[in-house]
Amino acid sequence: MLKKTPLGQVLGLGSAKAGTEHWWHQRVTAIAGIPLVIFLVGYLLVHRGASRADIVASMHNPFVAILMGLTIANLVWHMRLGLQVVIEDYVHTDHTKYALLLLNTFFAVVMAVAGLYAILKMSIGL
Amino acid sequence: MADTRNAGRPLSPHLQVYKKSLTMTLSIVHRITGVALSAGTLLLVWWLTAAATSDQYFDFVQSVFGSWIGKPVLFGFTWALIHHTLGGIRHLVWDTGHGFDLKDVEMGAKLTLAGSIILTVIVWAIALGVS
Numbered sequence: 001m002l003k004k005t006p007l008g009q010v011l012g013l014g015s016a017k018a019g020t021e022h023w024w025h026q027r028v029t030a031i032a033g034i035p036l037v038i039f040l041v042g043y044l045l046v047h048r049g050a051s052r053a054d055i056v057a058s059m060h061n062p063f064v065a066i067l068m069g070l071t072i073a074n075l076v077w078h079m080r081l082g083l084q085v086v087i088e089d090y091v092h093t094d095h096t097k098y099a100l101l102l103l104n105t106f107f108a109v110v111m112a113v114a115g116l117y118a119i120l121k122m123s124i125g126l
Numbered sequence: 127m128a129d130t131r132n133a134g135r136p137l138s139p140h141l142q143v144y145k146k147s148l149t150m151t152l153s154i155v156h157r158i159t160g161v162a163l164s165a166g167t168l169l170l171v172w173w174l175t176a177a178a179t180s181d182q183y184f185d186f187v188q189s190v191f192g193s194w195i196g197k198p199v200l201f202g203f204t205w206a207l208i209h210h211t212l213g214g215i216r217h218l219v220w221d222t223g224h225g226f227d228l229k230d231v232e233m234g235a236k237l238t239l240a241g242s243i244i245l246t247v248i249v250w251a252i253a254l255g256v257s
Contacts, residue, residue: 027221030214037211040170041204041249048253052184055177072171079167082160107164115171118178 022081029078036071043068059122072115080108148235156213159206166203204249209242 002009013019043064047055059065083104091097144150169191176187190196216234219225225234 027218030218034211034215037207041207045249045252052177052181055184068174072174075167075170079160079164083164086157086161111167111171114175118171118174121178122174 022084025077026081029074029081032070032074033078036067036074039067040071056122056125059119060125062123065119065123069116069119072119073112076108076112076115079111080104083107148239149231152213152235152238156210156217159210159213162206163203163210166207169200169203201246201250205242205246208245208249209238212238212241212245 011019043058047058050058059068084101087097087100087104091100141150173187173191176184191200216225216238219234225231
């Protein structure tokens with residue numbers, strides 16, 4: 001017998017109220033990460049020892065800027081999900097756990113904003 | 127939520143009762159490389175921000191990365207990134223319901239480890255201009 005209200009059954013969110021969303025986002029960003037990691041390593045190899053002017057010039061190409069932006073966004077999302085699981089697995093004191101989860105979110109947001117801003121600035125030269 | 131754990135209750139033996147295996151080691155290495163790569167993200171964003179700032183600041187960051195301490199750290203991050211990517215692909219294969227036979231699991235572990243080392247060496251051979 002399924003001990004769930006019809007609404008609860010349809011929503012399928014479980015006791016954590018998040019359903020499978022976390023797991024699914026982890027996989028989506030993992031799959032997207034494969035080509036983006038290849039791009040990142042390739043980009044860094046091509047631009048090894050490059051001057052700042054070369055890096056800025058490379059970002060003038062929209063395809064490079066967009067791919068680097070996607071790399072940062074995808075990486076940061078994947079990182080936040082992963083670190084969250086690590087914190088939840090190992091930290092069992094409530095106040096420490098919630099403080100770390102909050103810091104994790106702040107860290108991810110700062111990395112995303114800083115990375116994307118740097119790319120945008122070089123790309124369109126604000 | 128109240129802390130309902132009883133510190134005095136007997137605990138069943140956990141990891142320490144099992145014979146160490148390569149698959150166990152790679153499981154924890156996947157997590158450790160993931161955590162380490164968060165610091166790698168910080169370095170990547172630092173580098174991008176420096177490139178968007180000024181020549182002097184960019185040169186400073188480049189000199190840190192190119193120093194005797196910077197290079198081994200970047201080498202480590204290269205391996206962590208490649209290992210985590212290959213390990214991730216291994217997990218994605220498992221997500222499809224395939225590759226759970228003991229033989230396949232063992233083979234996947236060896237391929238991930240060997241592949242990550244070989245690819246890291248190749249990337250650095252190119253980076254250092256070894257032909």
